Amino acid sequence: MIRQQSETDRQFILENMFVAVMDNIFLLVLVTLLSVVQNVFFALKVEKECTGQHSKPHSAAFERLSCANRNCMDTYPTFLAVLWCAGICLSQAPAAFAGIIYLVVRQKYFVGYLGQTCQSTPGFLFGKRILFFLSLMCVVGIINHLMLSYGGSDYKESIQTITKAASTLLLLP
Amino acid sequence: MIRQQSETDRQFILENMFVAVMDNIFLLVLVTLLSVVQNVFFALKVEKECTGQHSKPHSAAFERLSCANRNCMDTYPTFLAVLWCAGICLSQAPAAFAGIIYLVVRQKYFVGYLGQTCQSTPGFLFGKRILFFLSLMCVVGIINHLMLSYGGSDYKESIQTITKAASTLLLLP
Amino acid sequence: MIRQQSETDRQFILENMFVAVMDNIFLLVLVTLLSVVQNVFFALKVEKECTGQHSKPHSAAFERLSCANRNCMDTYPTFLAVLWCAGICLSQAPAAFAGIIYLVVRQKYFVGYLGQTCQSTPGFLFGKRILFFLSLMCVVGIINHLMLSYGGSDYKESIQTITKAASTLLLLP
Numbered sequence: 001m002i003r004q005q006s007e008t009d010r011q012f013i014l015e016n017m018f019v020a021v022m023d024n025i026f027l028l029v030l031v032t033l034l035s036v037v038q039n040v041f042f043a044l045k046v047e048k049e050c051t052g053q054h055s056k057p058h059s060a061a062f063e064r065l066s067c068a069n070r071n072c073m074d075t076y077p078t079f080l081a082v083l084w085c086a087g088i089c090l091s092q093a094p095a096a097f098a099g100i101i102y103l104v105v106r107q108k109y110f111v112g113y114l115g116q117t118c119q120s121t122p123g124f125l126f127g128k129r130i131l132f133f134l135s136l137m138c139v140v141g142i143i144n145h146l147m148l149s150y151g152g153s154d155y156k157e158s159i160q161t162i163t164k165a166a167s168t169l170l171l172l173p
Numbered sequence: 174m175i176r177q178q179s180e181t182d183r184q185f186i187l188e189n190m191f192v193a194v195m196d197n198i199f200l201l202v203l204v205t206l207l208s209v210v211q212n213v214f215f216a217l218k219v220e221k222e223c224t225g226q227h228s229k230p231h232s233a234a235f236e237r238l239s240c241a242n243r244n245c246m247d248t249y250p251t252f253l254a255v256l257w258c259a260g261i262c263l264s265q266a267p268a269a270f271a272g273i274i275y276l277v278v279r280q281k282y283f284v285g286y287l288g289q290t291c292q293s294t295p296g297f298l299f300g301k302r303i304l305f306f307l308s309l310m311c312v313v314g315i316i317n318h319l320m321l322s323y324g325g326s327d328y329k330e331s332i333q334t335i336t337k338a339a340s341t342l343l344l345l346p
Numbered sequence: 347m348i349r350q351q352s353e354t355d356r357q358f359i360l361e362n363m364f365v366a367v368m369d370n371i372f373l374l375v376l377v378t379l380l381s382v383v384q385n386v387f388f389a390l391k392v393e394k395e396c397t398g399q400h401s402k403p404h405s406a407a408f409e410r411l412s413c414a415n416r417n418c419m420d421t422y423p424t425f426l427a428v429l430w431c432a433g434i435c436l437s438q439a440p441a442a443f444a445g446i447i448y449l450v451v452r453q454k455y456f457v458g459y460l461g462q463t464c465q466s467t468p469g470f471l472f473g474k475r476i477l478f479f480l481s482l483m484c485v486v487g488i489i490n491h492l493m494l495s496y497g498g499s500d501y502k503e504s505i506q507t508i509t510k511a512a513s514t515l516l517l518l519p
Binding site for chain 3: 014017018019021022023025026029030032033035036037039040043069070073076077080
């Protein structure tokens, strides 16, 4: 029985647990930080446009910037939720890769929105594809967990390999 | 001492940890995924209404849809935060149950908003009740943890039973 | 080998893991709960203003309240994301402290917004400083983790001490 060495073990488990948790999430944290930097960039753009145009507060350019920013912010919690769920349930590397592509798409969307409305539509559709991919990762991860709990078979490694290969498909235009 | 078998143990702890974590969160992940699907449904509804009415862009129907969507999105991070905190601090089953009821209420709210403004008020109040229930779960979980750390007594199991029973009260209209 | 005692060990690890996880996040959960209470307070303020002015729905006071609420809600997911990342990657106490200061600043911002637009600018800048501090904590935590993984040196304790000292600098106006 190892239960007698409780205090030392708890310390040992805690240390290992912390390292193991960090191993599994640090890429997700990096992507989250990048998205935060992008959010601040968007907010500064809107703020600059807002304060630079005090004479005509509701200009068309400000309206478009504000609208693009609001669209990005509306989908931001959804993105964060599926990114972290996918990364924890299945594998962090493909999730973080998809997250970075999402950020690139969002940047394109924000810049494209400043031109005309029709330019923003492809970006919006592209974002949906990444969210769908991340959601699929969550579903596969949960199904694998249930199979492991009730059936005893563990396909996690092969699924992770397939996921890594599939994530490169997101690069297709 | 088990510290000598460090590499094997770390692997062993990591594997068990992953299974244990998934055991404790997979219902929350499912509810999160459902909420994401609902978010996408709302966004598609707004997008469809927007593109279908290019001739009269600021119609009353579009305004109401957009407003309902914005209200839902504004409370979404709050909902996710208390859902996950309640699920991790205390017990995932009642938290996920309350989350599903919240999603049903939100659906009712969104549909009801399309009719008239007065219809949406009950849904809004109902949502507050669920958020209050989830916040209460967090508080109880933290108090139990502090009692366990400093007092040594652990009422977790009895609290979880009470919580499960109490969560059915959310079904009351 | 401890692998033979698998079932008992898994239970033992799971219990210890739960306590260890709660030890590392309960302050973050408390700050999250406080922020949720504040969100509900903001929403009730807006709702009250909205229903109390049915005769003149788009008054200047309602517009300002609604705008302040929207600005707060737009940055809320960003705040939650960096708060939790910083708390998990490095240390929860300074992160929770910075979170509470952020909530105070947000309260000031919301109240100040009701007066005039120019009053809100300092609050907005102050919020950015806290977000920057939390992001820096994430980056330092990740760098420390990578150094621990590849270099073998662990400066976590000294970094945590420095972080705790640095977090008091946020109190400067």
